[in-house]
Amino acid sequence: MSELGKLKPDEFALENLNSGHLCLELASDMSWDRFPYFVNEFLNRFNAILEKQTDAVDIRIWEIVIEGERIRCVFEDFPIMLSLESDTDNGDQILKRIKEELEPI
Numbered sequence: 001m002s003e004l005g006k007l008k009p010d011e012f013a014l015e016n017l018n019s020g021h022l023c024l025e026l027a028s029d030m031s032w033d034r035f036p037y038f039v040n041e042f043l044n045r046f047n048a049i050l051e052k053q054t055d056a057v058d059i060r061i062w063e064i065v066i067e068g069e070r071i072r073c074v075f076e077d078f079p080i081m082l083s084l085e086s087d088t089d090n091g092d093q094i095l096k097r098i099k100e101e102l103e104p105i
Contacts, residue, residue, distance in 0.1 A: 030082040
């Protein structure tokens with residue numbers, strides 16, 4: 001099964017960040033090793049480009065570009081969480097569309 005196919009739509013949640021923009025929480029059962037496979041599938045599915053990879057001891061923040069908007073794909077090791085974060089109004093709209101598109105998986 002693909003990494004996108006392992007997502008559970010009942011875990012999806014759009015949350016507001018302190019910046020006022022959106023965060024789309026996707027999964028609480030991702031792993032450090034599976035994260036790159038998830039990102040690769042995500043890039044292919046949404047015709048996105050990986051711009052930057054930042055890995056620390058307990059977090060991975062990979063910046064991707066979708067429809068010209070920079071979105072952060074974040075994996076936190078504790079508590080385990082996979083999410084997408086936006087910094088712009090257009091990015092917020094993209095996250096809403098991604099949530100709608102992924103829900104039927």
